Amino acid sequence: MPREFRLPDLGEGLTEAEVVEVLVREGDVIAEDAPLLEVETDKAKVEIPSPMGGRVEKIHVAPGQTVQVGAVLVTFADAAAGAAPRPAARAAAPAPAAAARVPAAPAPPAPARAAGPPPATPSTRRLARELGVDLAAVAGSGPGGRITDEDVRAHGGGGRAAAAPAAPAARTAPAPASPGGPAKPLAAVGLTPPALPRFEQWGPVERVPLSHLRRTIAERMALSASLVPHVTHFDRADITELEAIVRGGFEAARERGIYLTLTSFLLKAVATALGRHPHFNASLDPGAGELILKRYVHLGVAVATERGLIVPVLRDVDGKSVLEIARELAALAQRVRDGKATLEDLRGGTFTLTNIGALGGTGAIPIINYPEVAILAVARGRLEPTVRDGQVVPRLLLPLSLTFDHRVADGADGARFAADIVGLLENPGRLLLGL
Amino acid sequence: MVMGDLVREVDVVVLGGGPGGYSAAFRCAELGLEPVVVDAGGRLGGACLFEGCIPSKALLHAAHLIGEVERARELGIEFGEPRISLDPLRKWKADRVVGKLARGLTAVARGKKVEVVSGRGVFAGAREVRVEGDAPQTIRFAHAVVATGSVPRPLAGVATPGDRVMDSTAALEVPDVPERLLVIGGGYIGLELGQVYAALGSRVTMVELTDGLLPGVDRELVQPLGRRVERLFAAIHLGTRVTALRETDGAVEASLEGRALETFDRVLVAVGRRPVSEGLGLETTRARVDARGIIEVDAQCRTADPRVLAVGDVTGEPMLAHRAMRQGKVAAEVIAGRPAAFDNVAVPAVVFTDPEIAWCGLAEAAARAAGHEVKVTRFAWAASGRAATLGRADGLTKLVADAATGRILGVGLVGPNAGELVAEAALAVENALTAEDVAATIHAHPTLSEGFMEAAEALLG
Numbered sequence: 001m002p003r004e005f006r007l008p009d010l011g012e013g014l015t016e017a018e019v020v021e022v023l024v025r026e027g028d029v030i031a032e033d034a035p036l037l038e039v040e041t042d043k044a045k046v047e048i049p050s051p052m053g054g055r056v057e058k059i060h061v062a063p064g065q066t067v068q069v070g071a072v073l074v075t076f077a078d079a080a081a082g083a084a085p086r087p088a089a090r091a092a093a094p095a096p097a098a099a100a101r102v103p104a105a106p107a108p109p110a111p112a113r114a115a116g117p118p119p120a121t122p123s124t125r126r127l128a129r130e131l132g133v134d135l136a137a138v139a140g141s142g143p144g145g146r147i148t149d150e151d152v153r154a155h156g157g158g159g160r161a162a163a164a165p166a167a168p169a170a171r172t173a174p175a176p177a178s179p180g181g182p183a184k185p186l187a188a189v190g191l192t193p194p195a196l197p198r199f200e201q202w203g204p205v206e207r208v209p210l211s212h213l214r215r216t217i218a219e220r221m222a223l224s225a226s227l228v229p230h231v232t233h234f235d236r237a238d239i240t241e242l243e244a245i246v247r248g249g250f251e252a253a254r255e256r257g258i259y260l261t262l263t264s265f266l267l268k269a270v271a272t273a274l275g276r277h278p279h280f281n282a283s284l285d286p287g288a289g290e291l292i293l294k295r296y297v298h299l300g301v302a303v304a305t306e307r308g309l310i311v312p313v314l315r316d317v318d319g320k321s322v323l324e325i326a327r328e329l330a331a332l333a334q335r336v337r338d339g340k341a342t343l344e345d346l347r348g349g350t351f352t353l354t355n356i357g358a359l360g361g362t363g364a365i366p367i368i369n370y371p372e373v374a375i376l377a378v379a380r381g382r383l384e385p386t387v388r389d390g391q392v393v394p395r396l397l398l399p400l401s402l403t404f405d406h407r408v409a410d411g412a413d414g415a416r417f418a419a420d421i422v423g424l425l426e427n428p429g430r431l432l433l434g435l
Numbered sequence: 436m437v438m439g440d441l442v443r444e445v446d447v448v449v450l451g452g453g454p455g456g457y458s459a460a461f462r463c464a465e466l467g468l469e470p471v472v473v474d475a476g477g478r479l480g481g482a483c484l485f486e487g488c489i490p491s492k493a494l495l496h497a498a499h500l501i502g503e504v505e506r507a508r509e510l511g512i513e514f515g516e517p518r519i520s521l522d523p524l525r526k527w528k529a530d531r532v533v534g535k536l537a538r539g540l541t542a543v544a545r546g547k548k549v550e551v552v553s554g555r556g557v558f559a560g561a562r563e564v565r566v567e568g569d570a571p572q573t574i575r576f577a578h579a580v581v582a583t584g585s586v587p588r589p590l591a592g593v594a595t596p597g598d599r600v601m602d603s604t605a606a607l608e609v610p611d612v613p614e615r616l617l618v619i620g621g622g623y624i625g626l627e628l629g630q631v632y633a634a635l636g637s638r639v640t641m642v643e644l645t646d647g648l649l650p651g652v653d654r655e656l657v658q659p660l661g662r663r664v665e666r667l668f669a670a671i672h673l674g675t676r677v678t679a680l681r682e683t684d685g686a687v688e689a690s691l692e693g694r695a696l697e698t699f700d701r702v703l704v705a706v707g708r709r710p711v712s713e714g715l716g717l718e719t720t721r722a723r724v725d726a727r728g729i730i731e732v733d734a735q736c737r738t739a740d741p742r743v744l745a746v747g748d749v750t751g752e753p754m755l756a757h758r759a760m761r762q763g764k765v766a767a768e769v770i771a772g773r774p775a776a777f778d779n780v781a782v783p784a785v786v787f788t789d790p791e792i793a794w795c796g797l798a799e800a801a802a803r804a805a806g807h808e809v810k811v812t813r814f815a816w817a818a819s820g821r822a823a824t825l826g827r828a829d830g831l832t833k834l835v836a837d838a839a840t841g842r843i844l845g846v847g848l849v850g851p852n853a854g855e856l857v858a859e860a861a862l863a864v865e866n867a868l869t870a871e872d873v874a875a876t877i878h879a880h881p882t883l884s885e886g887f888m889e890a891a892e893a894l895l896g
Contacts, residue, residue, distance in 0.1 A: 121865070
């Protein structure tokens with residue numbers, strides 16, 4: 001019996017990936033765990049290892065093709081027919097866990113409907129195009145499963161925000177500070193863009209399709225900006241002393257192969273402050289009406305690449321020294337720039353830091369990396385005249401802004417959290433001790 | 436720049452004035468864009484109006500009259516033998532049918548301020564079309580729509596000497612009524628024109644390469660037509676290849692595989708049509724043309740070049756005027772930034788023979804191949820009151836529906852007026868109607884359209 005390998009669930013709500021390269025050819029006999037193909041998802045190029053050994057009978061995808069999770073990628077010949085290793089030893093399941101269910105039931109794609117165009121009238125189809133709704137994903141409520149205008153509108157408006165069902169079972173202990181009464185779902189948010197004007201009337205235009213990454217960024221930013229009420233708090237930190245430490249330790253660190261940067265200290269400060277302000281290390285579950293406090297601190301760091309913005313995640317920053325952070329950050333950023341980041345490098349963040357200092361500017365208001373609830377932006381530090389003990393002295397001031405989800409925290413909370421970060425940056429001794 | 440070389444700028448240049456081209460141009464004008472149509476003949480209508488659908492239907496009407504006169508004998512009405520004068524027939528076809536419609540299109544174009552430039556349009560990059568012809572000029576455009584259509588496909592591997600071997604364009608001119616006509620190709624063009632010439636008095640021999648007439652069409656629908664042409668034609672050779680044609684002294688000798696040499700007065704080659712994509716300078720744009728000469732387009736009729744769109748026969752099968760017209764409108768709306776798509780489910784097809792054959796949506800086999808659990812019902816027109824009054828009982832309405840939902844996936848029809856009846860079927864399929872929707876809609880009695888309702892009722896059980 002031929003065995004099919006389908007695109008495994010990549011997690012994090014990723015539903016599709018673009019095939020970059022197919023690393024095997026039909027007829028090849030490959031071992032379990034051998035690289036099968038390379039796909040580009042959301043933000044990373046990922047090499048997908050083969051969950052089974054055997055002869056590759058058919059390759060169903062080609063480079064450049066976008067495939068859905070669950071789509072058949074490769075068919076392997078009958079285990080007996082190919083010169084395949086034993087199917088028994090699958091002790092350490094390879095990364096894509098979903099691939100483990102090898103031969104049996106083919107995972108059906110979303111709605112159970114026969115192939116062919118979704119049943120809808122031409123005017124309903126036009127409406128779906130206007131609203132950017134994929135009819136194949138809409139269940140029809142009309143006679144014979146016909147998709148109505150109402151079905152399309154319901155799917156397009158807020159369908160995504162409301163989609164996450166409440167799963168009240170496994171949630172960790174300490175309840176958020178302000179309970180009182182049963183949890184209720186929040187209202188769904190959903191906007192549909194109006195039709196664009198005809199730009200051709202003013203001059204020639206060109207339509208350029210968005211790259212996979214650009215589209216993902218666009219969707220996620222639009223989701224966050226329309227879903228989350230953003231509020232921003234500004235502050236400045238006097239990092240004269242910190243800068244001296246960074247500079248002083250730079251050479252010594254470099255000799256140990258570590259590139260010491262201000263960012264590493266910023267991450268340390270954020271991680272330390274988050275321990276004291278857990279509301280900012282959380283996610284809101286609007287369906288359940290609950291705040292999910294995370295007992296781990298995984299910090300996303302915005303990295304500009306040629307392909308676009310990518311936010312790799314540094315794990316358990318709260319338990320790490322500045323040097324460890326610096327070393328891991330450098331390696332992580334390199335993987336991202338080389339397009340070699342793994343999915344694990346890119347997900348699970350609890351809070352994001354974006355340092356735009358290298359590019360100048362006096363401040364920025366970023367958009368929250370949903371479903372996180374806050375993001376810290378720092379601009380370029382500048383020497384500025386400052387009054388100290390009645391004297392005007394030049395000090396190095398770092399402008400920073402904390403943008404957070406006003407559903408989760410209020411202005412005073414934000415001010416206190418930001419002040420804590422500023423305090424840590426201004427007292428490097430406390431910062432290094434994690435106090 | 437050469438003296439006298441005119442350069443102009445437009446929003447949209449449309450190459451080809453056929454149904455796809457003029458539909459695109461008209462819709463562009465309605466949407467406030469300035470289009471210019473470049474057409475080799477300097478006129479609107481294309482192959483459809485001047486050498487295809489329209490003149491063939493005019494001649495088929497004549498053939499139909501002759502057929503009805505013969506049938507009238509059964510009713511006790513005698514007109515005697517028809518005497519056919521080709522000059523008035525050709526003049527009627529050219530002036531009263533084609534000419535009238537062409538003048539109508541010209542008037543519409545004037546009303547919509549759509550200019551038609553005479554000449555051959557050739558791309559010089561994705562911003563310019565050079566027009567070669569009486570009034571050479573360069574047209575700079577924001578968008579271009581390629582609607583250059585198709586031409587009759589020549590017979591592969593067989594030389595076709597002299598004007599006794601005709602393509603469909605030549606045959607529609609009816610140069611004479613040959614005593615013996617060989618029709619090569621048992622597709623819709625060969626069958627339609629074969630019936631015309633048979634009605635006018637030719638002894639028609641048809642040769643078809645595959646083992647059935649109208650390859651690809653539901654056999655059940657082809658059967659009644661097959662029975663009719665067996666009586667009407669002198670001979671039909673299926674599964675037969677033409678290996679050589681030789682013009683000899685006012686006649687053509689044809690070698691048919693496995694048969695003795697036969698002599699015909701004329702030969703009609705009707706083995707399909709091929710897209711016109713060569714010599715258009717498409718290589719100077721990013722548009723991609725496949726090995727068969729078909730321009731590749733997406734659902735928005737866009738080629739791989741963001742400035743160049745293509746519609747109609749030049750984008751491949753089905754090569755039908757009404758598909759081109761819909762694509763033309765889609766292309767115009769896409770250019771205007773509207774969310775249009777050529778996502779049609781039902782492209783009706785009609786063979787205007789006697790009896791007519793028409794279908795839309797999925798045939799039974801295709802529906803099964805697409806993964807549907809299907810239910811098929813039939814209504815034989817022998818039970819239709821209206822068919823009886825017309826003296827025709829050979830019709831059939833066949834309905835293919837999804838077994839689970841009752842949704843109508845496809846409809847096939849054979850019988851008089853099938854080409855008109857398929858309109859309702861297309862409406863049903865395109866709008867995803869169920870058999871119940873159709874069964875509960877009142878159909879006028881007695882009409883042939885009742886067959887669709889009957890077939891739908893049969894499906895409900």
